[in-house]
Amino acid sequence: MSDGERRQRFNALFASYSSDIVAYCGWRSRSASDAQDAVADVFLAAWRRLEELPAGDAGRVWLYATARRVIANQRRSRRRRDALHERLVLEATFVPQEPTSEQALVHEALRRLGPTDREVLLLAEWEGLSPAQIASVLGCLPVTVRGRLHRARRRFRTAFEELSEVESDLSVRRPRAAVEGGS
Amino acid sequence: MNRSQSIEALQRANPRRKAGFAESVQAAGDAVRARVGTAAAGSEPRTSFPRGRLMGVVFAALVLAAAAVTAIWTIGSPGAEDATAAVKRAATLSAAAAERSGTAVVRITHDGKLWAGTTIRWRGADLAVRSDAPRRRGRPGSELLVVDGTVYGVEPGRGWVVQGTPENIDPGSGTTPDEYLAAVREDVGGVTLRRITGGMTGLSKRSPDDGSTVYSGTVAAGEIARETGFKEGQAIRVFPFGYVAHDEAANPSALLDSAVTVGANGAVREITVSWGTTASAWRYTVTYSGLGATPAPTAPANARPLRER
Numbered sequence: 001m002s003d004g005e006r007r008q009r010f011n012a013l014f015a016s017y018s019s020d021i022v023a024y025c026g027w028r029s030r031s032a033s034d035a036q037d038a039v040a041d042v043f044l045a046a047w048r049r050l051e052e053l054p055a056g057d058a059g060r061v062w063l064y065a066t067a068r069r070v071i072a073n074q075r076r077s078r079r080r081r082d083a084l085h086e087r088l089v090l091e092a093t094f095v096p097q098e099p100t101s102e103q104a105l106v107h108e109a110l111r112r113l114g115p116t117d118r119e120v121l122l123l124a125e126w127e128g129l130s131p132a133q134i135a136s137v138l139g140c141l142p143v144t145v146r147g148r149l150h151r152a153r154r155r156f157r158t159a160f161e162e163l164s165e166v167e168s169d170l171s172v173r174r175p176r177a178a179v180e181g182g183s
Numbered sequence: 184m185n186r187s188q189s190i191e192a193l194q195r196a197n198p199r200r201k202a203g204f205a206e207s208v209q210a211a212g213d214a215v216r217a218r219v220g221t222a223a224a225g226s227e228p229r230t231s232f233p234r235g236r237l238m239g240v241v242f243a244a245l246v247l248a249a250a251a252v253t254a255i256w257t258i259g260s261p262g263a264e265d266a267t268a269a270v271k272r273a274a275t276l277s278a279a280a281a282e283r284s285g286t287a288v289v290r291i292t293h294d295g296k297l298w299a300g301t302t303i304r305w306r307g308a309d310l311a312v313r314s315d316a317p318r319r320r321g322r323p324g325s326e327l328l329v330v331d332g333t334v335y336g337v338e339p340g341r342g343w344v345v346q347g348t349p350e351n352i353d354p355g356s357g358t359t360p361d362e363y364l365a366a367v368r369e370d371v372g373g374v375t376l377r378r379i380t381g382g383m384t385g386l387s388k389r390s391p392d393d394g395s396t397v398y399s400g401t402v403a404a405g406e407i408a409r410e411t412g413f414k415e416g417q418a419i420r421v422f423p424f425g426y427v428a429h430d431e432a433a434n435p436s437a438l439l440d441s442a443v444t445v446g447a448n449g450a451v452r453e454i455t456v457s458w459g460t461t462a463s464a465w466r467y468t469v470t471y472s473g474l475g476a477t478p479a480p481t482a483p484a485n486a487r488p489l490r491e492r
Contacts, residue, residue, distance in 0.1 A: 014215065022211045023198050032207075039211040040218045047219045106196040109189075125190060126197045132410075143312060147327055147336055150346040153190065160189040 001051060010047055017060050018043075021067055024127060028071050028119075041070045057133075064127065064137045109159035117152035124149055266386040270398050270443055274380040277451040280475035281376065283307070288470045290315075291426050294463065299426050304477050308332070311480035330482040343483035375423050379454055380443055382406035394447035404428065405435025407456055407467070422467055429465060431458045450474055 001009070021039055029035035045066050046053060053059050110118055123134045131149060135142040198204060284306035291298040300315035310329040328335040334347040379402060386400040408420035408428035420428040420435060431437045439458045446452040450471070457466045 010219070014212065018212060018215075019199065019204075019208045022208045023204070026198050026207065035207075036211055036214050040214045043215040044218045102192050103196050106192050110193075121193075125193050126199075143327065147334075147346065150334055151336070154347065156193065157189040160192065 006047075006050055010043075010050060013046060013050075013053070013059060013063075014043060017063050020060060020127065021063050024064060024067055025071065027122060027126070028068070029074070034071075034074055038067060038070045038074060042067045045070070061129070061133050061136050064123070064129070064133075065139075068137055105160060105163045108163055109156055112159045113152060113155055116148060117155055120145060120148045121152035121156055266388045266398050267383075269388075269396070269445065270380045270383065270386065273443070273445040273449055273451050274377050276449055277471065277474055278376050280450060281471070283475045284477040284479075285474040286472045286477045288315075288468075288472075289423070289426075290466075290468045290470075291422070292466045292468075293429075298465075304473075304480055306477055306479035309479045328480055328483065330480055333482070335483055335486050341487060343486040345486050345488050376451060376454070378409075379407055379441070379456075380451070383441055383443065384438075395452060396445045397442055398445070399440070399442045401438040402441040402456065403435065404432045404437045404439050404458075407439070408432055408435070423469075426467070430463060432456075432465065432467075 018039075021042055022035070025035040025038040025042070026032075029038055042063055046063060053062055110122075113121065120134060120138070123129045123137060124131075129137065131145040132142045134149075135145045138145065284304075286302070286304045288300070288302050290300045297315075302311075302313045302315055304311045308329070309331070311326060312328075313326040326337055333345060335343050336346045338344045382402045383398070383400040384402070386398050389397050389399070391397065404420070408422045410421035420433045422428055422432075432439060437458070439456050441457075442453075442455045443451060444453040444455075452472075453468060453470045455466060455468045457464065459465045
């Protein structure tokens with residue numbers, strides 16, 4: 001492959017999948033700068049291994065799998081310095097600046113899931129990957145992914161429902177409390 | 184609230200919908216261009232040819248040469264056509280029975296030691312999958328059941344848990360009981376059986392004392408490890424039931440030694456594929472039993488609802 005062809009292929013790859021990898025690194029990394037570093041590392045790996053990179057959707061899965069490994073390496077290198085790392089990741093990742101009520105519920109429900117459940121659920125629902133593709137990204141059996149996805153969806157639904165009920169109760173009580181407080 | 188409402192809310196929270204996402208992609212593009220530009224100016228791209236793959240090609244060439252010799256010996260020899268026809272007959276018979284029910288024990292050994300394993304029992308739409316792997320992620324002995332359209336799994340410390348029922352699983356999500364069943368049965372049932380036996384070449388035959396007949400030959404690795412995927416960023420080939428194909432088996436054109444054992448009843452009893460060297464010998468085996476006669480798995484008596492958690 002000539003230099004021009006490499007660049008052409010790389011540009012096409014970046015144009016097709018950069019938003020996917022930016023989104024994925026965004027919700028998996030602990031900060032915006034870590035996410036940006038991870039995205040750059042992923043595409044640098046893609047540039048170096050361009051000849052081995054499969055075409056089409058398989059290339060997209062390759063990028064996700066590489067991104068996952070890059071982020072895992074980032075975390076490993078920081079773990080010793082930051083015992084609260086996982087917690088910070090959750091807070092940084094899942095609390096938006098000005099969440100709507102529904103978004104806040106979604107992020108809280110996600111926070112209540114275990115990391116494995118959360119990752120498999122978001123790879124399916126946010127990244128649109130099939131169970132077989134998720135299995136490729138995680139390096140496990142498709143049947144295992146199906147099981148985890150089952151469990152994650154059920155747990156998310158349960159958490160979301162519980163939170164919605166609490167939210168609903170609070171919204172009913174708030175006006176009454178205001179009246180009582182004013183009397 | 185139904186399941187779809189919670190999932191729809193989750194989908195609406197996708198970070199792609201957040202304000203500023205397009206700017207994030209733009210910023211990432213700038214960073215990537217800077218990194219790649221530096222790398223491109225500083226060194227040539229990595230075009231390594233992994234040693235393992237090189238060895239695979241060498242080995243495949245040796246196997247091809249051996250297969251050619253085998254072919255010379257078997258082509259035109261009396262009984263070669265009979266062997267091919269007999270294996271296909273056995274596969275057809277077994278596949279028909281496997282559509283109803285069966286038990287398949289899948290094993291991979293490395294240098295004679297168990298590397299990974301799964302036992303699958305199925306009858307109609309019911310299914311039991313048990314992991315027997317000693318060194319894989321997950322728990323040896325963990326089991327997944329699909330009984331009457333309900334999925335059960337075992338959770339540590341809780342025992343059996345109802346993981347899903349038809350009314351709360353979206354069709355097409357890849358996780359319905361029917362989808363489980365289709366995936367597993369394709370891996371261990373008739374489709375795979377027909378493909379492997381149909382792809383075998385250079386067949387020879389021997390008859391052990393137990394009344395069975397063993398047909399030996401070669402089969403292209405790509406006929407068995409058909410799925411492709413990625414593990415830790417590396418391209419891999421995957422055997423039925425998700426096991427990574429190591430060494431030569433990762434090369435789809437490599438010819439691997441294979442054997443099909445047909446029982447005295449005319450049905451396929453075992454498929455064995457082996458490859459590697461004395462220093463690193465692999466064996467993938469699927470042993471069938473109870474084809475057409477395996478009882479249905481039963482639902483666990485004290486399964487708890489997932490929601491109790």
